[in-house]
Amino acid sequence: MIEWNDFEKIDIRIGTITNVQDFPKARKPSYQLTIDFGPLGIKRSSAQITHHYTKEDLLNKQVVAVVNFPVKQIATFFSECLVLGVYDEDNKVILLQPGKPVSNGQKIG
Numbered sequence: 001m002i003e004w005n006d007f008e009k010i011d012i013r014i015g016t017i018t019n020v021q022d023f024p025k026a027r028k029p030s031y032q033l034t035i036d037f038g039p040l041g042i043k044r045s046s047a048q049i050t051h052h053y054t055k056e057d058l059l060n061k062q063v064v065a066v067v068n069f070p071v072k073q074i075a076t077f078f079s080e081c082l083v084l085g086v087y088d089e090d091n092k093v094i095l096l097q098p099g100k101p102v103s104n105g106q107k108i109g
Contacts, residue, residue, distance in 0.1 A: 011068035012084070012108035013037050014098055020055040025075035031055065032077055033063075038105030040067060043080040051092040064096040064108060 019034035029050040035043050045065065049058075066082040073079075085093035 010066055012064060013040060013067050014062055014102050014104060014106045015065055016104050017058050017061050017063060020058045023077065031058065033083065035063065035065065035081065036104050037067060038103055040105050043067060044078065045081045045083050046074045046077055046079045047083045049085065049093050049095060052094055062097055062101065
């Protein structure tokens with residue numbers, strides 16, 4: 001079990017994907033995402049979401065992400081946030097998204 005103050009340390013925000021690139025150097029099929037978090041700025045993330053999404057599907061899609069993890073190097077790419085999703089029956093990621101459009105940078109609580 002965690003305490004409420006542990007949960008409050010996680011900064012989860014809404015952002016909009018503004019750019020999607022293939023990531024051929026990743027060990028598992030992935031995209032490199034550029035995400036606009038409004039007042040928090042632009043962050044990049046590597047995401048293993050190629051099974052359910054094309055690059056075109058992802059462009060301008062709002063996503064939910066943890067924005068206060070340390071930067072993580074994946075091959076030659078530096079991931080600055082963790083895009084959140086749910087694993088399907090085949091262990092492939094389906095993105096979490098807000099039910100309605102909201103402003104970039106809005107905090108999840």
